[in-house]
Amino acid sequence: MTDDxxxxxxxxxxxxxxAFGELVARHINLVYSAALRVVGGDTHQAEDITQMxxxxxxxxxxxxxxxxxxxxxxxxxxxxxxxxxxxxxHRRRKREEGALEMTSSDQNTEPTWAQIAGQLDxxxxxxxxxxxxxxxxxxxxxxxxxxxxxxxxxxxxxxxxRVARALEKLRLLLGKRCAGNATLTAGLLGSLLxxxxxxxxxxxxxxxxxxxxxxxxxxxxxxxxxxMKFMTMTKLKAGVAGVLVLxxxxxxxxxQHRSAGRLxxxxxxxxxxxxxxxxxxxxxxxxxxxxxxxxxxxxxxxKASAELxxxxxxxxxxxxxxxVLRTARMADAPLRGTVNTAAEDRASVLxxxxxxxxxxSRGDFGALDKLGEIATGRVSARTxxxxxxxxxxxxxxxxxxxxxxxxxxxxxxxxxxxxxMKKQHLTGLAIQALGEAAEKGNEQALDMLVxxxxxxxxxSSTVFALRAPAQNGNPRAIDALARVGLDEKATPLWxxxxxxxxxxxxxxxxxxxxxxxxxxxxxxxxxxxxxxxALEDAAANHPxxxxxxxxxxxx
Numbered sequence: 001m002t003d004d005x006x007x008x009x010x011x012x013x014x015x016x017x018x019a020f021g022e023l024v025a026r027h028i029n030l031v032y033s034a035a036l037r038v039v040g041g042d043t044h045q046a047e048d049i050t051q052m053x054x055x056x057x058x059x060x061x062x063x064x065x066x067x068x069x070x071x072x073x074x075x076x077x078x079x080x081x082x083x084x085x086x087x088x089x090h091r092r093r094k095r096e097e098g099a100l101e102m103t104s105s106d107q108n109t110e111p112t113w114a115q116i117a118g119q120l121d122x123x124x125x126x127x128x129x130x131x132x133x134x135x136x137x138x139x140x141x142x143x144x145x146x147x148x149x150x151x152x153x154x155x156x157x158x159x160x161x162r163v164a165r166a167l168e169k170l171r172l173l174l175g176k177r178c179a180g181n182a183t184l185t186a187g188l189l190g191s192l193l194x195x196x197x198x199x200x201x202x203x204x205x206x207x208x209x210x211x212x213x214x215x216x217x218x219x220x221x222x223x224x225x226x227x228m229k230f231m232t233m234t235k236l237k238a239g240v241a242g243v244l245v246l247x248x249x250x251x252x253x254x255x256q257h258r259s260a261g262r263l264x265x266x267x268x269x270x271x272x273x274x275x276x277x278x279x280x281x282x283x284x285x286x287x288x289x290x291x292x293x294x295x296x297x298x299x300x301x302x303k304a305s306a307e308l309x310x311x312x313x314x315x316x317x318x319x320x321x322x323x324v325l326r327t328a329r330m331a332d333a334p335l336r337g338t339v340n341t342a343a344e345d346r347a348s349v350l351x352x353x354x355x356x357x358x359x360x361s362r363g364d365f366g367a368l369d370k371l372g373e374i375a376t377g378r379v380s381a382r383t384x385x386x387x388x389x390x391x392x393x394x395x396x397x398x399x400x401x402x403x404x405x406x407x408x409x410x411x412x413x414x415x416x417x418x419x420x421m422k423k424q425h426l427t428g429l430a431i432q433a434l435g436e437a438a439e440k441g442n443e444q445a446l447d448m449l450v451x452x453x454x455x456x457x458x459x460s461s462t463v464f465a466l467r468a469p470a471q472n473g474n475p476r477a478i479d480a481l482a483r484v485g486l487d488e489k490a491t492p493l494w495x496x497x498x499x500x501x502x503x504x505x506x507x508x509x510x511x512x513x514x515x516x517x518x519x520x521x522x523x524x525x526x527x528x529x530x531x532x533x534a535l536e537d538a539a540a541n542h543p544x545x546x547x548x549x550x551x552x553x554x555x
Contacts, residue, residue, distance in 0.1 A: 032201035038082035072133035131166035139193035357399030361411035401433030405440025435465025467500035485515030498527035508542035
């Protein structure tokens with residue numbers, strides 16, 4: 001079904017009477033019912049107001065926003081025009097009659113439609129636009145919650161909650177207007193609205209409205225509006241004159257007394273609202289002051305933090321410099337054939353080695369020379385603590401390997417440089433660190449290890465360094481170890497090869513299986529037993545391993 005906004009746009013742009021007629025047919029009962037309630041049941045006056053409302057819609061169609069809830073706008077306009085048409089004396093008379101009816105029905109446990117109809121539209125117009133639109137769509141247009149949500153651009157659940165909140169607000173407003181509505185519940189109010197709030201417009205009124213509105217739009221809104229206003233106000237003047245005469249004769253003193261009481265109540269409400277507004281303003285001022293104090297404190301902390309950051313960097317640099325100097329002093333100290341570990345601060349030595357590794361990872365390649373001097377000096381001492389000393393030096397290369405594995409290119413360059421230094425022990429540690437970097441995914445480090453001849457690396461060191469990435473399934477590392485396993489000249493390294501290829505063999509890697517088959521045939525050579533066991537584990541799932549195993553076993 002075409003929505004209201006599209007029909008309204010067709011009328012505004014094309015002056016389509018079909019589209020405007022559809023809008024009138026959809027909403028005429030809503031407009032007529034609202035006008036009829038406000039004018040107190042005067043059907044002729046309600047028909048005139050209905051024509052005025054749709055004439056106003058025809059004139060203002062181009063200025064209405066595309067997202068407007070048309071039913072809410074029509075209801076609001078009808079209520080406004082009807083209220084403006086009825087003079088203040090007539091409204092007071094209706095409120096007095098409603099008050100008398102409420103007093104006479106105090107014995108009833110529940111208010112009736114007659115008791116709330118007089119105050120309904122004024123209470124509705126005190127609601128906010130979203131709440132009023134929700135009430136109009138749900139009860140006056142009799143739409144389900146899905147349709148209400150679609151019109152308000154919210155979900156069905158949100159529409160249900162909004163209707164419930166708006167109905168409760170309307171109930172409270174009606175309760176304030178008359179003591180007889182104090183027992184009115186939200187459920188009863190909803191039932192009354194759904195059952196009583198819509199009155200069918202006369203059958204001929206729709207065609208009259210369409211003809212009058214479209215004709216006025218074609219001629220010009222000013223002339224049509226003036227004629228209708230003159231016609232309507234003439235009727236209103238006659239009706240109001242009669243009401244004024246009757247009211248002046250019957251109840252002038254009662255009306256004056258009731259009006260004074262109502263004004264006093266309104267004055268009290270306004271005073272309460274002013275006091276509440278002042279309290280809210282004071283609380284807001286206190287909150288603003290507290291927030292300003294918090295912001296000042298935060299700015300002070302940020303300033304202090306900014307001042308501390310350079311100092312922390314200076315302290316870190318000084319600590320690294322002290323560690324490098326301490327390590328250099330250890331390297332320069334004369335060797336007496338033994339390492340006096342009891343006199344050295346163990347924690348300080350470890351930190352010094354890590355500091356040298358960190359310095360090299362930042363591009364200070366002089367730290368590599370210091371490490372080489374330390375390693376050479378300690379090894380040349382020929383003590384039984386040689387492994388312990390090289391273990392300390394390895395800490396520096398652990399730092400370099402971790403940094404290179406995390407993508408630090410400067411750390412990788414330091415390892416590549418150290419691997420080519422003419423210091424045997426330092427070279428082995430550097431190649432081992434390249435293996436750690438390759439295990440973490442550094443392709444440059446892996447390229448050096450799988451091409452040891454090109455980079456002039458020791459084959460034995462590269463075999464041990466390739467074990468970890470091969471065990472993790474790196475295909476290039478597996479292929480490099482397999483080549484060594486197929487080389488009869490490299491039999492001393494087959495023990496390390498089988499350890500690195502064991503996982504790949506069990507997983508069914510063809511190159512690993514071929515290398516393991518060669519090693520398993522070499523009786524008495526390193527790794528033979530481990531290669532045979534690995535082939536047995538792989539044979540259950542991989543035919544190539546099973547075939548190799550059958551060739552190894554005696555027939």
